[in-house]
Amino acid sequence: MKRLLGRPWSAAAAERGAAEQGGVDRGEAGGGWSWSTGASANTAAVLRRALWGLVLLGPLLGGAALLTRPAAAGPVPAQAPVGAPATGGQGAAGFAEQFVAACVAAGDGDQAKLTPYFPGADDLRLEGASGGRSADQLVVVRLRQSDGDVWSVTVAARVSTAGGAGAGVVHYFQVPVAVGPTGGGGTGYVALAMPAEVAAPPRIQAPGLVYGPWRPALPGDPLTQAVSPALSAYLTGSGDLSRYLAPGARLAPISPAPYTALSVDQLAVEGEQDGAQAAAVPGDGIRLGVLVQVRATGTDGVRVPLSYALTLRTRAGRWEISSLDGAPAQAPASS
Known part of the structure; x- marks a missing residue:
């Protein structure tokens, strides 16, 4: 039995094996097979072993079927009704x-x-x-x-x-x-x-800012030389704004330009105590916050005061505009 299950065999080999055991005879009509007594005994032994195998495996197969049976489908939970659109x-x-x-x-x-x-x-x-x-x-x-x-x-x-x-x-x-x-x-x-x-809402006390006192925007000041042409290009459309921007800065001129001319009047510089002008531009990569007070001339000739909070950065011996900030920077709370 082991030999039969261990390797393939042809019909001729099967016939020879059966003949050696007194086994298999051809029917007279040449169709089908008739089994000898020895072959019948072998077949009965095989069937008997298979039957005992099924008897022994029956409980195991039944348990496996119980474990692998899909869970009974429970009732589908009711879907919550769609609520009203969010209001606010x-x-x-x-x-x-x-x-x-x-x-x-x-x-x-x-x-x-x-x-x-x-x-x-x-x-x-x-x-x-x-x-x-x-x-x-x-x-x-x-x-x-x-x-x-x-x-x-x-x-x-x-x-x-x-x-x-x-x-x-x-x-x-x-x-x-x-x-x-x-x-x-x-x-x-x-x-x-x-x-x-x-009554009108109460007015609060303004928080402290990081900038020093206001000082005049002198023409020879490196900070004035950075912010004046940049804001002029931004508000009046005169000049190339990208020339004054730091790498990676994104700022486009207002279009159409709302003003025809611009003058920078005052600067308040982050960290300054006495309002003294810095002697030179520091090395590359230094960031500095500046609050700028300007007067912009409209198409009607009226000059309007405006303020801009800017972050500047040094590169190649000059200050460049890194960002136009949304609000002046607050000073850290004192402990």
Whole structure:
């Protein structure tokens, strides 16, 4: 049996082996095989061993089937409903600005102009001429979420009257705005009350900056020689701005150019204590923050004061513009 399983064998070899054991005879018709007594005994032994093998392997195969059976599919969890679009204070701020403008301009009989913002406006008693006052330059100066989907919006508005009295006076109005989903899947807003006039937001003390005192921008100062042509190219379009930029700096001139001329008046330099001009440009790779005060001449000939916070870097014996900073650099907090 081992020999038969260990190597391939042909039909002729099988016939010879069977003949040596008194084995296999051809049928008279030449079709099929008839087995001798010895062959039948061998076959019975093989079948008997296979049967015992199945009996012994049965429990193992059954256990393997249990272990590998896929888990029964449970109920599919219900999918959470899609919620309303995310809402926030940006829409509430714009809604409050429009509501304040409508309230300032409202007069006798204008209740219907306010009900789209505040449904309770039908019961208001309005006085004065419609449009007798107007609100301009509206801007949100404070925005906070007071309760759930309710936002408290403080709007600054410059209120003027038709007769000119009180022109240019800034008022502050606080508006409670509720935010929620609409039937069409969008976001809706409603005022919970009429605006309340409030005091101006308090002014804080300005934080300290890293720059020293202001000093004149002298023509021979290497810092002036760096910032003056760079800002002139940036604001007026005169000259090639890239000539004054450090490698890797990205700054493009304003287009169209808003000014026709530029003068650099003052500099405040990072780390300076007495405002004295530096004698020479240090070695390559030194970074320095500079606050620049300029006057730019508009197309109408009026000179406008502007300030720029710049970071400069040394290369090849000169200062170059590394970046136009978003804000002046604050001094580190004292311990």
